[in-house]
Amino acid sequence: MRINIENINLRDQIYEILRDMILQREIGPGEKIGEEELSKKIGVSRTPFREALYRLEGEGIIEIIARRGAFVRRQSRATIIEVLEIREVLEGLVVRLVALNLSDKTLGQLQKCLDNIKDTPDEPSQLIKFTHADEEFHQLLLDACQNQMLKNLMATVNIHLQFIRLRTVVIPGRAKKTIREHYEILDAVAQKDASKAEALMRRHIASVREYATEHIENME
Amino acid sequence: MRINIENINLRDQIYEILRDMILQREIGPGEKIGEEELSKKIGVSRTPFREALYRLEGEGIIEIIARRGAFVRRQSRATIIEVLEIREVLEGLVVRLVALNLSDKTLGQLQKCLDNIKDTPDEPSQLIKFTHADEEFHQLLLDACQNQMLKNLMATVNIHLQFIRLRTVVIPGRAKKTIREHYEILDAVAQKDASKAEALMRRHIASVREYATEHIENME
DNA sequence: TTTTTGTATATTGTATACGATATACAAAAA
DNA sequence: TTTTTGTATATCGTATACAATATACAAAAA
Incomplete structure (x- = not known):
């Protein structure tokens, strides 16, 4: 041994x-x-x-x-869309798996993550906090999903995402909208409604993708 | 230049x-x-x-x-399930993208692929043909989806799948069921109903996963 | 002046050499 | 007989050396 x-x-x-x-x-x-x-x-x-x-x-x-x-590699507009399309379905899978296999500890961590940020004012000076909270929420879900291969794939996807994440959250009013959507997702997870959680997450990610599709002309 | x-x-x-x-x-x-x-x-x-x-x-x-x-690497039962969970959502994405951007050529190829096999009797001696037709159908869809990163990911997923594909199709009556499901998916694609195509594909893949979950005790 | 071409240099692609460690096996001890 | 321990060997991890080619720059021709 x-x-x-x-x-x-x-x-x-x-x-x-x-x-x-x-x-x-x-x-x-x-x-x-x-x-x-x-x-x-x-x-x-x-x-x-x-x-x-x-x-x-x-x-x-x-x-x-x-x-x-x-x-x-430079991130072209086409590449960013490709990554976000993939991210949409993979994040959906993550949250579905978490809903199917939720521990009290994970639930507490997710709850705390959202509660910590919810009263922060949506001002430019606070944006980095929202970014961190956003990343933490998704990371907690990923840690809790019991699929090692999915974790590996998401690690790669997240590298590609890193190039655009800051740009996507930095929209007036977007931060609060993100938190609201995160709470909705958490509710579905807490109720162990895997399909609903997945659908909500996909819509959440898709809105980021749609924003990118419209606004990012060419990433430097 | x-x-x-x-x-x-x-x-x-x-x-x-x-x-x-x-x-x-x-x-x-x-x-x-x-x-x-x-x-x-x-x-x-x-x-x-x-x-x-x-x-x-x-x-x-x-x-x-x-x-x-x-x-x-040996494919453990847990690993196989992990791969099939991922495959389910990625294949769903593939077919959604194809439905959104369908060319006549692709439609013809898919149609021909299914028509070529549909009258073959579901006998053990013919099983390799069903396997090939199955692989070809999924590969044609993948080739037609316009997301290079997705193609790369699926290439890796397919390596892992190769270890179990033969075992999943080899079930009495499964071959015909697969073809029927492929036709339904193709119909949805032809109608450019992306959501329906994705849902059908996911159910199709999920049934393979459920079979694996129940029947594969330990892969050698 | 502008373009072309030849050569020196730098950097990558590949092979070989060297060092470290896991494994196997034999010998000795229990 | 069984277990333990020491050593030889094989194989992997890393460094270095050599080969091939792209780039830069200078010289010559237009």
Whole structure:
């Protein structure tokens, strides 16, 4: 018998470092990832570095062009819509699964998450709080859904989403609308009405998608 | 200006070779993929070989254990259900998108696909034909949906499905039921009733999932 | 001046080499 | 006989070395 200690290897660590750097815009869309330069800065050789790059390419985060280099993909309007279409059905599945298998602990966490933000005024200075609350609500649901593969897929989808999330919440009056919809979803989940929860979540996400479809002309 | 010739590099080729080998059961579940041995047999060094392995791990196809090796993942009952839950909503999205954007060519191909098989007797000796027709129907829909990211996700999902597809169709009377359901879906698509098409597809996939839930005790 | 072409340089793609660890097996102890 | 422990071997993880090509820049021609 043997305890499976964490798989400590460089490629996994580098993968996460690069993913986070792209997420945090330390490497922006269209920018090149120089192997020699960045791997040296991190302090590893190119071999595990390139393994990480290849996984990122598989997830559609970067594009590797032979003998030219690895580039962070630009999010075109079409790509954003594609991601949001997928997000709609996957988030719907998440909430359906949660409704079918709800623990008191999860219910409490969701409730608290919404209650914490509900009295915050919808002002520009507070927008980051709404963004965090929004992300936390969806993340709590994801953590509670008992489908590991779905969690993995959503992790990738969320990377793509990160590029537009701030822009979608930042609309006058949108923050309060989001919270109202979250409460409705939570009610359905609490009643274990999986179909209703899924339908509400899909409409919630779809409204974000429709906004993006109309307003985002070209993402930089 | 520069024409983007196919990205000819070894890691992409090796990735496809390994994926197909696993798909065709040339390397079975639980089996080890020896780097030295197999890369030598293919005729490449371990470097691009390992890059391919790392992408496969990211897709959940294999598991890499540090200093032990890469192993084809066994499909547990829980994993199969996870995949089928995801497949249900993604296939639903596929058919919704196709209904919203249907070309005459696609409609013709789908029609022909079903007509070709509809008079085949539902006998054990013919089962492989039903399997092929089933795969072709779903693949035609996927090809026609205009969401590249969805195509990529479904490609991965389909690898996982490959392990159980034959077992799900092989039920007395199931083949004819499948064709009937496919015709109903096609009708909804032809009428451009996206919601109906999606709902029918989801029910269709869900019935496969329910069968798997009940009957598959432990996949080898 | 503008365009073209050749060469130097930098960077990626691939192979090989080296270091670390898990596994197998044999030998010794209980 | 059974269990434990030490060592040899094989295989994986990482680093380095070499090969191929894209890019930049300079020189020459138009």
